[in-house]
Amino acid sequence: MKFQLSVSAGFAKLAKIRKESIVVEIPTTMSIFEKDGNSFWKIGEEDNSITMGLPASSLHQKQPEFGDEDLSFIANILMQRSLNPSLIEKQLAKTRELMTEYLETIPQEKATILIQPTDSTEILKQVLQMIKDFEIKNIAITNMLPLLNNQRQAVSFLAGISSFLPVDSILYLLSPVPHTFWPILAYAGIDVFNNGYAGIASKQSMYLTDFGGIDLASLSEKPCFCEACNSVSQLSELLMPDPKSSDQTLLEKHNTLIATKKIREIRNALRNSDLRSYVEQMIHSNVFSGAVLRLLDKHHNDGIISRTPTWKSSLIKHITEYSYYRPEIQEFQRRIRDRYQIRGSKKVVVIFPCSARKPYSFSKSHGKFLNTLGSISNKKRGYIQELILTSPLGVIPRELEMVYPAAHYDIPVTGDWSHEEKEIAVKQLTTVLSKAKTSKLSVIAHVSNEYVELCKDAEKQLKMKFKYTASSDKTTSSASLSLLYNELNSIVKDQEPKIYRSDMELIQTIADYQYGSGIGQEMFKENCRIRSKPNQPQFIMQDKKQIGVIQPTTGKLSLTLETGKTLAEKEKYFVLFDDEELEGSTLFAVGVNDADPQIRPTDSVVILNKKRELVGVGNAIISVKDMKEAKRGPAVKIKQKA
Numbered sequence: 320m321k322f323q324l325s326v327s328a329g330f331a332k333l334a335k336i337r338k339e340s341i342v343v344e345i346p347t348t349m350s351i352f353e354k355d356g357n358s359f360w361k362i363g364e365e366d367n368s369i370t371m372g373l374p375a376s377s378l379h380q381k382q383p384e385f386g387d388e389d390l391s392f393i394a395n396i397l398m399q400r401s402l403n404p405s406l407i408e409k410q411l412a413k414t415r416e417l418m419t420e421y422l423e424t425i426p427q428e429k430a431t432i433l434i435q436p437t438d439s440t441e442i443l444k445q446v447l448q449m450i451k452d453f454e455i456k457n458i459a460i461t462n463m464l465p466l467l468n469n470q471r472q473a474v475s476f477l478a479g480i481s482s483f484l485p486v487d488s489i490l491y492l493l494s495p496v497p498h499t500f501w502p503i504l505a506y507a508g509i510d511v512f513n514n515g516y517a518g519i520a521s522k523q524s525m526y527l528t529d530f531g532g533i534d535l536a537s538l539s540e541k542p543c544f545c546e547a548c549n550s551v552s553q554l555s556e557l558l559m560p561d562p563k564s565s566d567q568t569l570l571e572k573h574n575t576l577i578a579t580k581k582i583r584e585i586r587n588a589l590r591n592s593d594l595r596s597y598v599e600q601m602i603h604s605n606v607f608s609g610a611v612l613r614l615l616d617k618h619h620n621d622g623i624i625s626r627t628p629t630w631k632s633s634l635i636k637h638i639t640e641y642s643y644y645r646p647e648i649q650e651f652q653r654r655i656r657d658r659y660q661i662r663g664s665k666k667v668v669v670i671f672p673c674s675a676r677k678p679y680s681f682s683k684s685h686g687k688f689l690n691t692l693g694s695i696s697n698k699k700r701g702y703i704q705e706l707i708l709t710s711p712l713g714v715i716p717r718e719l720e721m722v723y724p725a726a727h728y729d730i731p732v733t734g735d736w737s738h739e740e741k742e743i744a745v746k747q748l749t750t751v752l753s754k755a756k757t758s759k760l761s762v763i764a765h766v767s768n769e770y771v772e773l774c775k776d777a778e779k780q781l782k783m784k785f786k787y788t789a790s791s792d793k794t795t796s797s798a799s800l801s802l803l804y805n806e807l808n809s810i811v812k813d814q815e816p817k818i819y820r821s822d823m824e825l826i827q828t829i830a831d832y833q834y835g836s837g838i839g840q841e842m843f844k845e846n847c848r849i850r851s852k853p854n855q856p857q858f859i860m861q862d863k864k865q866i867g868v869i870q871p872t873t874g875k876l877s878l879t880l881e882t883g884k885t886l887a888e889k890e891k892y893f894v895l896f897d898d899e900e901l902e903g904s905t906l907f908a909v910g911v912n913d914a915d916p917q918i919r920p921t922d923s924v925v926i927l928n929k930k931r932e933l934v935g936v937g938n939a940i941i942s943v944k945d946m947k948e949a950k951r952g953p954a955v956k957i958k959q960k961a
């Protein structure tokens with residue numbers, strides 16, 4: 320069986336399992352069926368499914384004799400904490416022997432192991448290490464239902480597994496968990512869900528909806544138009560057997576369709592690179608989801624961020640208060656704090672408010688701000704740095720306004736900033752200003768209303784004085800704009816005339832954001848300029864030669880062999896493979912020896928051969944941990960070879 324990753328999204332993933340002509344796309348569902356007195360699991364949907372054989376009871380340790388199922392049980396790891404620790408140790412040693420024995424006859428890719436939640440991180444670690452040592456890729460989880468009332472333990476168990484095992488591992492949840500829990504569980508790393516709850520609910524006359532279940536008797540109107548619901552005139556008729564399938568009622572058919580819909584919505588969200596928004600939309604369907612999301616954001620962000628693509632073009636919808644802590648947003652803020660530096664040549668920083676329209680410079684208000692800056696002599700313009708103050712990202716230097724997610728988020732602008740929003744914005748602003756290496760940097764706050772309060776806060780913390788230029792609370796009035804012009808002009812007019820190289824500043828700032836503070840100036844030493852047409856990539860030209868590209872939808876700088884040299888020399892954002900020459904268009908995980916831990920999916924990286932020579936550039940597909948540990952699937956899409 321082949322494993323092919325399509326999208327990695329934090330602990331979740333969209334992937335294909337192929338067996339000859341059968342393709343099972345995960346996340347998916349599984350259902351139990353009986354054959355010759357044995358229970359099997361069918362994984363996937365009707366025409367495209369594979370089978371898994373498991374013992375009848377989760378306490379059994381013996382391998383059932385099924386024959387030709389696609390996934391075979393090799394061990395049941397007993398790891399509940401209620402068991403005596405020395406007993407667990409003994410049990411693990413025995414399991415290890417058993418697994419070694421089974422793996423002599425069962426191919427690695429088929430091997431499936433059964434585990435249950437434990438509240439001991441120590442035991443979990445030992446078990447996971449064993450799974451990793453044996454290179455087991457199929458992990459079935461039982462006894463999960465009690466954890467639906469214990470979010471803390473659920474998170475530590477699931478995130479523990481997801482962050483430890485490589486991305487080509489598949490987690491099968493055997494417990495019949497209600498469908499409303501699936502989005503958050505998928506976000507925590509579950510790949511395959513038992514749809515047994517649809518049957519359980521129908522036996523209790525429970526009619527499932529997108530957000531939960533309702534007692535069929537309390538429903539007075541049909542809320543659904545599926546095949547089952549359409550075939551009856553009275554809701555009570557749903558309790559009758561489905562004429563097309565003898566072993567289920569029409570209600571079970573409806574309930575199963577609702578569960579199937581949920582899994583397809585999860586897959587669609589992953590395909591559109593935005594499972595997070597979908598999870599947030601579903602958060603109010605049960606208490607568990609909100610608590611788990613909060614705990615994941617708080618305690619497992621590093622693991623989630625490492626597998627979250629850096630570059631996307633999809634819009635971030637700011638839906639709930641959870642949206643402030645989205646991994647993309649936290650990572651953007653961190654990079655601004657760690658990698659962005661106001662250039663030493665700047666004499667004045669001007670702070671602008673954000674606009675609803677993105678990128679900001681396309682908005683009416685920023686059009687006016689830019690006009691005002693444009694009337695400063697071009698030989699003095701280079702002394703001015705623009706910063707845009709916004710929620711939830713904090714501070715965005717003008718040069719990064721096209722970069723994901725700066726131009727890709729949508730938040731209702733109400734004018735009321737929450738305490739959290741204020742705190743984040745002030746922290747970002749004070750960090751950026753306090754890191755500036757310029758002595759005597761003036762700060763102009765061209766802001767109004769709630770933004771003034773934020774700037775005052777920052778002034779206090781920085782022990783600095785800002786100049787406020789927006790009169791009567793209107794930043795775009797001609798009085799405010801002329802005050803802004805006068806203030807700026809009075810600061811820069813006596814400076815030495817100097818050519819303003821805006822293209823260079825843009826390119827270098829993006830390179831710093833991508834690769835680290837100071838990299839931009841080393842990567843682009845000679846004068847470069849940008850050649851661009853609307854909605855097309857911006858080409859970075861040096862002496863008529865194209866040495867890089869800025870992608871129009873993400874703002875990402877794509878490397879060429881020329882610009883890759885800087886990273887290769889410093890061994891930054893490198894992937895090292897275990898051969899001398901690159902072949903084909905994909906570098907597979909199994910061939911990767913080492914890589915820079917900072918690399919995340921979609922990052923533009925340099926590829927080094929085993930002599931540490933630059934042999935190519937490409938886009939990372941998986942995280943660094945996965946490049947080193949996964950045994951299956953692609954690691955880097957090669958874009959250019961030496």
Ligand SMILES: [Zn+2]
Pocket residue numbers: 543544545546547548549573
């Ligand atoms: Zn229906």
